[in-house]
Amino acid sequence: MNDLRIVNHQVTLVDQVEDRLLGYFKDNNLGPGDPIPKELELAEALGVGRSVLREALSRLRMLGLIETRTRRGMLLAEPSLLRGMKRIVEPNMLSDKTLFNILGFRVALEIGMSEMIFQNLNKKHIEDLEDIVKRGVVKKFSEYTPVTEYEFHTKLYEVTGNSTIMEFQAIIRPVSVFLKERFQDYFLPINKELSKAGKLVSHKDLLDFLKKGDKEGFRRGMIDHFGPYYSFLKRENPFEKKN
Template identity: 30%
Template sequence: MKNDSTLTEQVEQKILKYITEQGYQIGDTLPRENEFALLLGVSRVVVREALSRLRIMGFVETRRKRGTVLKSPDMFYGVKTIIGSGKLDLESLKDLFEVRIMLEIGMADFIFMRRTENDLEELMRIIQEENATGETDFEKLARLDIQFHSTLYKISGNKTLRAFQHLLNTLFVTYSRNKDWKHKQIISHEALAGILAHGTPDAFRSAMRLHLNTRFEDMEKLFSGPEKLRMPDGVSQ
C-alpha cells in the first residue's frame, strides 16, 4: 500500500510538471487517462488516482463533453480538510485563533486605503442593530459581532483574506464566549467605526488591539484551567 501511494504521488507531480512544461493554461483540456498512462509509463489506475488527488485539491475538474480541464487550485483546500476532519487538537485551535487576531489587527492599512462611504454606512447599520438588541439576546449579538468583523474583511478588498476569514468563522462561530463580553469591551464597534471614518491606520490598529482584549481573555479560558468553554464542532480535546 505504501508503494502504491508513493507511485501515485510521483505520477501526480509528473502530471503537474508536464502541464507546466507544455504550457497549459487555466481552462485548457488535458490529455486523457490513457494518454497520460502512455506518456508516463504507468497504468491507467495510477493515473486515475493521481488525477483524483489533483481534482480534490482543485487543480483540475471534469467537464461534460470536454474531459479533464485545468483550473486554478483551491489555496485553502488543506485548511478546509483539517477543519472538517474533526481531528483538530487544542494547540492547533489556539494557533488558528491567534492567526485570526493577528489578521484583524494587521489589516488596518488596507481597510483605510479601500474604505468607502457605503462601507462606513454598512458598519453603522450593524452597530445600530446591535445597540437596539437586548443584552440577553446573546445569539443575535454574536451574529452581529461576526457581521461587523466580516465587513471589515470585505472592506480590505482581499479575496484570499476574506476566504480565510470565512473558514475561521466556520470554526469559531459555535464556541461559547463569555456572556458579558460586550460589557468588558474596552473599545466598542462604534468607536472602531468612528476611528475608521476620521482617524488613522495606527490609531485603528491600537483600538482594534484593545477591542480584541476580551477575545484574548476568552482564549485563555478556552485553553487553560480546569474549566474550559464548550468546544466548537470538529475539535478534539
C-alpha cells in the same frame, strides 16, 4: 511526456503520480485553459493503471486544478487556493494547538488589515457598518451575538477588497466561535470585568475611529477588542521555547 515513468514503489503510486503530474504541468509551463493528454495516454506514459491515474487526477480535480468534460478531454483551470482547507476546518478534527494557531492567525490578520481598510474605505462602507452596529444585538456584559459579530467583522474584511482574505476568514470563523463557546469559563468573566470597567471596545467605538479617520486609534481599538483572545492564547501557550 516520455520522462514520466515511475520507478520507486515506496510511497503509493498514486502519491507519486500526483507529484509527477504537478511537475509535468510546471515543467511544461502549462496554465489555466491548457489541455492535457487523455487518461489512457497519461496512464501509458506514467506506466500505471488507469485507476491509479484517476485517483491522482481526482485529487487535483478536487482542488480545482483540472476540469474535465466528457469526450472533450481535460483542461487545466485556476485552482481554488482554499478549497482543500475548507473541507477540513472542523473543530472535531483539529488538535487544540491547531485551533489556537488558527485563532492567532485570525487575530493577526484582522489587525493587520487596518491599513488596507483605511485605504479602501468609502461612504457606502460606513453606511453599511452603521447599519450593522445599529441593528446589532448585544447580550449581557456588552457581548455580541454570534450573528452580530459575524456581520461586523465580515464587513471589515469586505472593505479590504481582498477576496482571498474574505474567503479565508469565512472558512476559519467557526473556529473562533467554537473556542469562544468551549472556553467560555475563561472569556465570560473577562468580558464581564472589562464591561464593568468600561474598557471594552465595542463595534461602535471601532466604527467611530473609522469615521474620524483615526488609523492609530482604530488599530489600538482592534487590539483591545481582541484583548481577551491575546491573553487566552498566551495562557494556552505559556512556554513557547522553540530553538
